[in-house]
Amino acid sequence: MGNVQPFISVLTIGDELLSGDVTDLNLSTIAKAIGETGFDIKKQVTIGDNLAGIANSITNLCGESDVLITTGGLGPTSDDLTREAVSFAFGRPLVFREELAKLIEDFFGSLGRNMSPENLKQAYIPEEAKVIPPAGGTAPGFIIEHEGTMIACLPGVPREMKSMLINNVIPEIKKRHVCSSFKITREILTFGAGESDIANMLKTLACNQEVSYGFLAWEGIIKVKISAEARSKEEAQRILDLEEMKVREALGPLVFGVDGESMEEVVSKLLLKRDKTISVAESCTAGMVSSRIANVSGSSSYFKGGVVTYSIDSKRSILGISREILSRGVVSKEVAEAMATSVKKIFDSDIGLGITGVAGPKSIENKAPGTICIGLATPEEVFSWEIRFPGDRNFVRRIASTAALNAIRLSLIS
Amino acid sequence: MGNVQPFISVLTIGDELLSGDVTDLNLSTIAKAIGETGFDIKKQVTIGDNLAGIANSITNLCGESDVLITTGGLGPTSDDLTREAVSFAFGRPLVFREELAKLIEDFFGSLGRNMSPENLKQAYIPEEAKVIPPAGGTAPGFIIEHEGTMIACLPGVPREMKSMLINNVIPEIKKRHVCSSFKITREILTFGAGESDIANMLKTLACNQEVSYGFLAWEGIIKVKISAEARSKEEAQRILDLEEMKVREALGPLVFGVDGESMEEVVSKLLLKRDKTISVAESCTAGMVSSRIANVSGSSSYFKGGVVTYSIDSKRSILGISREILSRGVVSKEVAEAMATSVKKIFDSDIGLGITGVAGPKSIENKAPGTICIGLATPEEVFSWEIRFPGDRNFVRRIASTAALNAIRLSLIS
Numbered sequence: 001m002g003n004v005q006p007f008i009s010v011l012t013i014g015d016e017l018l019s020g021d022v023t024d025l026n027l028s029t030i031a032k033a034i035g036e037t038g039f040d041i042k043k044q045v046t047i048g049d050n051l052a053g054i055a056n057s058i059t060n061l062c063g064e065s066d067v068l069i070t071t072g073g074l075g076p077t078s079d080d081l082t083r084e085a086v087s088f089a090f091g092r093p094l095v096f097r098e099e100l101a102k103l104i105e106d107f108f109g110s111l112g113r114n115m116s117p118e119n120l121k122q123a124y125i126p127e128e129a130k131v132i133p134p135a136g137g138t139a140p141g142f143i144i145e146h147e148g149t150m151i152a153c154l155p156g157v158p159r160e161m162k163s164m165l166i167n168n169v170i171p172e173i174k175k176r177h178v179c180s181s182f183k184i185t186r187e188i189l190t191f192g193a194g195e196s197d198i199a200n201m202l203k204t205l206a207c208n209q210e211v212s213y214g215f216l217a218w219e220g221i222i223k224v225k226i227s228a229e230a231r232s233k234e235e236a237q238r239i240l241d242l243e244e245m246k247v248r249e250a251l252g253p254l255v256f257g258v259d260g261e262s263m264e265e266v267v268s269k270l271l272l273k274r275d276k277t278i279s280v281a282e283s284c285t286a287g288m289v290s291s292r293i294a295n296v297s298g299s300s301s302y303f304k305g306g307v308v309t310y311s312i313d314s315k316r317s318i319l320g321i322s323r324e325i326l327s328r329g330v331v332s333k334e335v336a337e338a339m340a341t342s343v344k345k346i347f348d349s350d351i352g353l354g355i356t357g358v359a360g361p362k363s364i365e366n367k368a369p370g371t372i373c374i375g376l377a378t379p380e381e382v383f384s385w386e387i388r389f390p391g392d393r394n395f396v397r398r399i400a401s402t403a404a405l406n407a408i409r410l411s412l413i414s
Numbered sequence: 415m416g417n418v419q420p421f422i423s424v425l426t427i428g429d430e431l432l433s434g435d436v437t438d439l440n441l442s443t444i445a446k447a448i449g450e451t452g453f454d455i456k457k458q459v460t461i462g463d464n465l466a467g468i469a470n471s472i473t474n475l476c477g478e479s480d481v482l483i484t485t486g487g488l489g490p491t492s493d494d495l496t497r498e499a500v501s502f503a504f505g506r507p508l509v510f511r512e513e514l515a516k517l518i519e520d521f522f523g524s525l526g527r528n529m530s531p532e533n534l535k536q537a538y539i540p541e542e543a544k545v546i547p548p549a550g551g552t553a554p555g556f557i558i559e560h561e562g563t564m565i566a567c568l569p570g571v572p573r574e575m576k577s578m579l580i581n582n583v584i585p586e587i588k589k590r591h592v593c594s595s596f597k598i599t600r601e602i603l604t605f606g607a608g609e610s611d612i613a614n615m616l617k618t619l620a621c622n623q624e625v626s627y628g629f630l631a632w633e634g635i636i637k638v639k640i641s642a643e644a645r646s647k648e649e650a651q652r653i654l655d656l657e658e659m660k661v662r663e664a665l666g667p668l669v670f671g672v673d674g675e676s677m678e679e680v681v682s683k684l685l686l687k688r689d690k691t692i693s694v695a696e697s698c699t700a701g702m703v704s705s706r707i708a709n710v711s712g713s714s715s716y717f718k719g720g721v722v723t724y725s726i727d728s729k730r731s732i733l734g735i736s737r738e739i740l741s742r743g744v745v746s747k748e749v750a751e752a753m754a755t756s757v758k759k760i761f762d763s764d765i766g767l768g769i770t771g772v773a774g775p776k777s778i779e780n781k782a783p784g785t786i787c788i789g790l791a792t793p794e795e796v797f798s799w800e801i802r803f804p805g806d807r808n809f810v811r812r813i814a815s816t817a818a819l820n821a822i823r824l825s826l827i828s
Contacts, residue, residue, distance in 0.1 A: 016630055016639070018455045019599060020445030023437065027460070031434030041432045043467070044460035046441070049628070053457070076610045077629045078620075111802055116610040136805055157631065159809065214435075225435075280701075280722070286708030287694075287701025290722040294700030297775060297807055299724075305732070306722040308694070308704040314719040314761060347728060361711060393711055 006066035006177045008034060009043040011057055013072035013082055014156060018048050026071045026161050033165055038179030038233070049073065054085035062089075062149045067173055069165070072156030074139040076118045082153050087126045090146050094124040097131060097140075104138045135163035143172060150176060183229040184236040188247050189257040190222045191406050198222045201250050211243045220389070220399040221263075224251075256409060263405040268296040270412040278408065279347035280306035281319060281339035283330070283356035284372065288401040304347040309339070319343065331356050331367045333384035336375030340384075344377045351411070352377040355404045360393045369393075372400040374407050383411070420480035420591045422448060423457040425471055427486035427496055428570060432462050440485045440575050447579055452593035452647075463487065468499035476503075476563045481587055483579070486570030488553040490532045496567050501540045504560050508538040511545060518552050549577035557586060564590060598650040599641040602661050603671040605634060605820050612636045615664055625657045634803065634813040635677075638665075670823060677819045682710040684826040692822065693761035694720035695733060695753040697744070697770040698786065702815040718761040723753070733757065745770050745781045747798035750789030754798075758791045765825070766791040769818045774807045783807075786814040788821050797825070
């Protein structure tokens, strides 16, 4: 066990990555998870599905690495060659593992499907490897040791890869290597102002020598990244806790969450805390707001349901909005308020949300693409907003659904 | 000038890529552009901003490559080290290029800004390199020759990188290497069977020497990738057209599309072609199916709308499903059929879809997480299916929404 930074490298395997058909997202996941342990990735290589190329890359990377993580090539088909390449590179024959064959067979059984014989290929693992059982699919991973290097071979499917990385690989790395300085990064999530406005509001804070600042815009959300380096995780965390407080003070209700939190998770917590139920009437977003509320496990305790009144007819027949109101324009604050009030009544919820707008690419009734009206009916009042977002049809719909969730959040914290 | 496939590799430079803060998109751009010339990328390496690491990677990749393209590390700051690394790796001093200094100064002038002295760093280029003038920014690229390998160093900014790649690098590669064969790839998209089943059904076809097969699983969709290599693009295309026909024949209705097509686009085309309207009643997917239908521009002509009856109460009050049916279990084919029939009537559409299930993580009424029931009401008949998908809550919901759209597709092509 050493306390010098280990050389950690990643080998990404798959023709689809070198043909440009698929963009690899695993490197970023691995880098972030490894970063949290205080270590970092020194090198990454992408290689196609050919035995000699994979075996060569494994041999070369092993020569310079303390830890090598490979992703991909563990499926059941003929172009899945990682098992064979490891076997070839280290001269360790593949051994049939009865217990794995059983797990794979059980997986198919649980889905009521028959296993095809090809899948048994996945039960062959290089000699003396430590097996990582399949994580939600049929592909097992494995960890092998060769001349002081730890090699972890994981499937390419991001979900399965991540599960094995967190549960099996990182604990194993921590057993072997101890970290001496920790850099921690935190993302403070904001919605409702632009990147340069946010940067401007934090100008004085960003002069702090202990903390470095970065900004990242993503679908209307501006992420303020603050990083601190210290001798212990706790010390770095303490610096960031203090800095986060200052950022929150400077930005007020623009801040909705931290790190991986989604807007729907934040809204969910607030609805639970305030003991309020909600229902949603959508036009342009067409179910996206409802679907995002239901993303959160346990949402059935506050989410009553919703309607997607995509056609004008259905706004009248289902929500009972009068011809008169609709004739003045379907994309209006008036209609959004009527949608909110009506859906609240239909589902007998505490809060009703209405959203209507022009997703594009064409204008509707002289309203430009990107125009969105949001209405909110609470037990006390009815509010509405009209906003315009730039971007193409589905970008506008996604930002509009975030804005709608944000409107619910603002009403719950006020 | 050879007519053997050149070994082309890519070196991606930048700490931000190895920390997981940024996902590299340049590899995919380069791979696609190189792919169109008939060549392909054999290997890709990512390395951080350190001189020795970059120089080493350049030396090693040059040893095995005919062409090496590097991206990143050409900016004006102290962590931009590609120029120095190339100089170090090949023993070629950096030379100040008057004409480049002038171009960079002019760039700032055109923005009405003063150039900071740091930017002059970008006017130093390794001896005997061919300069590529800045493309929209201040970073010049360059091409250098070393022991038969062509090395092109491009900036990391995607827009600038792409412009230099297309206008300067690819023409240079074409001068040196003649493509005697073109390789084209097509993805045939299937839904409804597993990867190994699909591979098994295509076993005989996959023996064809002219066409190579690959398989890729993504959220329940199995992509069959067929590639053909021929002396001309047209010839390769003709081979794939023939092969696609055979694949379609072997897989029948499992095939839903080709290349970038989404399930909702396919369903959309079929609804338009058959002149049918649709409405949707959702429980576990909670608006996801509706939202996906509305992803397609022009959907208002066939999509009437939907309801999200997330609570049991709303299944009764809004859809009018009897207490008796609901008391036998909310996740059942019977309820899915009742949802489909009712929503079809409420929205007066030709087709009604109902979907209810257990997204998870908990079971409902003894039904395991991942159990989904889909009901479809057409003018002629009412169908239903019960399926079980593995995976976490939102993975199940996404696959279930694809399965629901697929059910619509199957009813429209039968």
